[in-house]
Amino acid sequence: MAELLQVSNLSVTFPGSSGRVTVVDDISFTMQAGEVLSLVGESGCGKSLTALAIMRLVPKPGRIETASRIRLEGQELMDLAVPDMRRVRGEQIAMIFQEPMSALNPVQAVGPQVVEALRLHERITSREARARVEELFERVGIPDPRKRFESYPHQLSGGLKQRVMIAMAVSMRPRLLIADEPTTALDVTVQAQIIELLRELQSTLGTSVLLITHDLGVVNELADRVLMMYAGRTIEAGLREQILSRPRHPYTHGLLRSIPARAARGQRLAEISGVVPSPEHWPSGCRFAPRCSERLEVCTKQVPESLELDATHSVCCHAVAASLAEGAP
């Protein structure tokens, strides 16, 4: 598989009461063409900002630090001029947002909103565009596309709105589709349909998907590989099976044990004590250390290095490193 996206040393900072606060801290990962990579973490861990940073849409006063490198099919996005970057958005990278309710323009019918996405990148007549959009609507499972073209967002259900968002996102057949919690705001039954739609589109269009979620169920359904994030840093990366069945980082471990469906009936659910600290209060050393059950002395002092467990699985944890060091000799 060819390398599609290469993110290296990505940092995003926001101004705080005492200097700039690093909210996404030195993240690096790669994505292969046609792959579904899932970015998993609790809310506030920086996963959505990572996605916005790839599109260079970090909201002001946030800033992508200059050392960050984002390479899409060999092209360095960080060096692009603003108009060139605009051409990349929607055409090569498209995005689906969490809240279909507010992500669509309330005073414009949904059809024209998708038409706009097409006509920003392609010189076609409005009649052609309309035909294409109706086709797209059909494709993403919107019933009666001709009529829905004229509908306003408030007239559609959440699921239909999300389908419109998806139609808008795939309208230019982008190389990379970023889906930021695409099912979180929807009803459970609708969630399943949207996941099914995403899976189907992904396999037929061959688009790579960067799936951002905190829902490990969705990960299990869609992801090829998983990247775990905690407090602005990646802590573990691996294939889906590796992460879901053989997690090594204590945080991943804890997260998996707290899923109700996995625990035996009548047994108390495991929980991770404490809460995610806010970026201004991130501890030095390993950021998970204060909540970690396997904390060592070194954890609070030193940032753990990434440790390659095998060709696909890596983890950043002192405890894992220590247990490996014990076992090795």
Next chain:
Amino acid sequence: MVWLSNGAVVVVLALASLAGIAVRRNPLWHDAMRRLARRRPITLMALSVFGLIALLDSVCWVGGETGPGSGDAVAAYEARSLLDRWFEPESFRERSYSAPFAAEEFYGAAPLEHPGEHWLGTDVLGRDVFFLTLKGFRVALLIGGFTSLIVIPIALAFGIAAGYFGGRVDDAVFFLISTLASIPSLLLLIALIMVLGRGTTQVCIALGITSWVSLARLVRAETFRLRELDYVEAARALGVSEFQIILRHILPNLAHLVVITFVLLFSSMVLAETILAYLGVGVDGSWGQMIDRAKDEFSRDPVVWWNLSAASAALFALLLSVNLLGDALRDVLDPRTLREL
């Protein structure tokens, strides 16, 4: 007048210290005020100076020396404020116009009695402009402050009643509000003053009647929202009396609205008074009146500019401070619901 003025000082100081204690006790407000102080230190300082000037002009008593050479028998029997005593306006007079720091009269070239001592010159009657300008602070604060004393209780009573009880009460209050609001405020203001008669109290009452509506409307909408909140519902379900709910749960949540509206109303009322002054129905001693009187001097040749400039600058300084304070308060207390003001 002596007891009225001094009584008002006592009441204002008492209210201010009560408000200070309340703010200190409530961590949210305490924090908001700290942020406010950090954002607008100069504005707050300027406003305290203005307040102090007004205070100096409010504390008054009868008697005492009227100053050498004044020969004014009446002044000895009138209440004079600290500011009056300091300037001794009766003996600090010239015969007519003089420019700032001048040694002789502007038009007559006759020597002044106090050469070089009138920092901002004198007006047509020879009164010191700096003194008159300082006296304007008390009038301006009176226009804004006294009116707010009328406005806030009325607006709160009507707004809460309408928003909390709904139904018929709301219909009636809403009708009253929409009727009053559908008369352009300046016209209503003029009509009220024409009908009530001219004078400081009348102007303040008229300003109060025209401006309670906007606050009442905000209070009504916010009460409406608060009433539906879970904790209010819960309190009702527990059998807490309506009065207690309003006192404990509704009123405290309206405080920020009241504070911000008060500040914004203040500047709009002082502005409205300048228009009234131009129309000849303003408050005695206000900057609006000074400006109105000085506007013709501005077309004299050579120009008598200091009267107009002094009053304009003082008016601008006060309004700017108040508006900047209002702006910061809005950001600190509530960035959302108040954009319309």
Next chain:
Amino acid sequence: MWAYVVRRLLYGFITVLGVLFLLFLLFFTVANPEDIARKAVGEKASPEVYAQWLENHGYDRPLFVNPEYPTSSLARYTDTLLASHYHDMLTFDFGRSDADDTPISARLREGALPSLLLTFPVFLGGLLFSIALSLLIALFRDTYIDRMAVVLCVAAMSIATLLYIIFGQFLIGKVLRWFPISGFSGDPAVVWRFLALPVMIGILASLGPDIRFYRTIFLEEAHRDYVRTARAKGCGEGSLMANHILRNAMLPILTRVVTTIPFLFVGSLLSENFFGIPGLGALTVEAINGNDFSTLRTMVYIGALLFIGAQILTDVTYTIADPRVRLG
């Protein structure tokens, strides 16, 4: 939707009735006809002159109930000041001025055109300038330019209208001598020279608060999710402003614009007087100085009528402009 329009019109009418009652309270009970008559004919006039004046101006009837008629008669309530006040105002029969006996309607007709000539350009120019400038400022959000602009707006808001007029007249009329200081002419070819100065000052005075308001609206819209979506599909800042933000901001802007329409009528109270334009504002000022209660009453009524009409218009346009309201 038509049902809504009818309901809105009906409520508007009820509000007009309320306004009329308020006016009655103010001008007939708080300031009663005797006071008005005494001010008009003077304190020393003979009782006959005084009674004659009351009769001439239709003030010689009881306020609410006329005891001359039997209790069963309807005229007991219709032959009163309250009833005739409602009747006259609702049929636009404004009567004569309390001060100089000229018919009020004629003076209103005379004054309407000069007032419109002054206020309409101020309204339109102010709207265009302030929307354009605030869009520009919104493009520079979170920069020093934006912060400077806000402080400038607050400063501009702190200057009284009176001062705008005095200093504007002095600077442009006297120092620069671009336009005549004051005056008016019925000749369309000349009149713009007289209007230019008050219009310029009027626009300038309105910029501060308007720009600040529109900027807040635009910024609020700029932070919404749909804007992020538009950016994500590759929208540029310009088309983002024009196609998405401006279109959504139209609704609050509309509300604001319509509420300023009645000020077209009275907003020029000061400048008409200053610049010698014989409009409705000048008429109002004259009425104040001459204790002319009937003219003033009429002006307040007309101002309120315009305002209520404008409010109904806003509400109806709102339902057309916003699909969420229009389509339910």
